[in-house]
Amino acid sequence: MNIVKQGLAASLIALACAGAGASAAQAGEIAVIVKTTNSNFWQNVNKGAKAAIEGQSEHTMSFDGPAAESAIADEVNLVENAINRGVAGIVLAPSDPDALAPVVKRAYESGIPVVIIDSALADSAKGTYQAFLSTDNCAAGEEVAKRMIEEAGDSGKVAVMSYVAGVGSEIGRVGCFSDYLKNNSKLEIVGPYYSQSQMATALNQTTDVLSANPDLVGIFGANEPTAVGMGRAIVQAGKAGQMTAIGFDGNQDLQQFVRDGVLDAIAVQGSFAMGEKGVDTVIKLINGEKVDDFINTGVVIVDKDNIDSPEAQNVLY
Structure with missing residues (x-):
């Protein structure tokens, strides 16, 4: 009887642990995880990602990030949660090149395509993500x-x-x-x-x-x-x-x-482009299409003389 009870208790604990993370992924969910949500720059990335998702029905999108860029462990946990709930793809702006490398490797081993935006991962992570989109x-x-x-x-x-x-x-x-x-x-x-x-x-x-x-x-x-x-x-x-x-x-x-x-x-920087192209690139990967290893999202020097020009207005937020 004690053995049965112990086995049942272990099963319940395992189920509780499995449910402790985020709930199951939505159909075709692409998780966009950035360095922090408390920044207009990253909210503009969010707008770009939403623009990429709109007009198609095969994929959904989630957007998340820590309260601060220095909360590196929190970002690692967000990626872990995305993997655990079985997302279709991940767009990630890593807050630390080394700390995020192991969890990206885990995503790769789980068969989840990963696109890195904004900041590079450590050299040790090469081969575990499929594309890097950033300002040079x-x-x-x-x-x-x-x-x-x-x-x-x-x-x-x-x-x-x-x-x-x-x-x-x-x-x-x-x-x-x-x-x-x-x-x-x-x-x-x-x-x-x-x-x-x-x-x-x-x-x-x-x-x-x-x-x-x-x-x-x-x-x-x-x-x-x-x-x-x-x-x-x-x-x-x-x-x-x-x-x-x-x-x-x-x-x-x-x-x-x-x-x-x-x-x-x-x-x-082209923050909107990072979100939009990041999601577009993941969708291409999910569909089995080839993508470039590096996609430059560019930078514009804005001053008083050109701030109202179309070139500047396309990147300001």
Whole structure:
């Protein structure tokens, strides 16, 4: 009797554990999992993904992400849950190149196609996902560096306000920005400082940097929350227009900073395109079609002169 009871208890526990994750996937569900849902940039990715799903009935879409980009374990759990409920495909923006690699491998072993967007996975993950869609972050960083040299001149201090150290997009974007300045100018880099993609942290860090370096000729905010915090700090310090300030990404706050002359320019990624093309690519994979290994979703340098142009308006959000 005790053995039977123990067996029944074990079965009930197993069933409870199986049901502890998300419920079963909807028919043909494509799980879009991003670094955080608390960002206009990622919500614009969501809009693009929805646009790809609309007008067809074979697939559904779910959109999720942690509360913050630094909540890496939470993103791993979201991917685990998607695999456990048997989704048809995954579009993933990995918050950490190493931490997300094992769970992507598990998706691959489960026969679920995975498309990576925005930030690269570690080299160890190659072969476990089918396509990578992103801004060429190194090329984008170099474009910002060229603009910085044009506007700020060839010498002086440039502060780098970065976000999460070691993230694939940060390595390319900030690394290539810094390398280009070092190799093509006499500009001295102050930083980088890491905001953990928190606007308030970036504001405080920028306030301190501006106070400690009154002779700055330039400053670069390398992603949306960081650039917004940087812009607000510049305004609060009364230093708008006193240095070349360039941000990355293109939400309403950053657009207004450009219009007001707080920021000289913003480098804007095709976030809508990441979502739309990411879902389109997964659907092609599900249908057995071949896709390119890398799809560049591009970047546009937006300033006061071109902010109302069709090219800019297509990427701003």
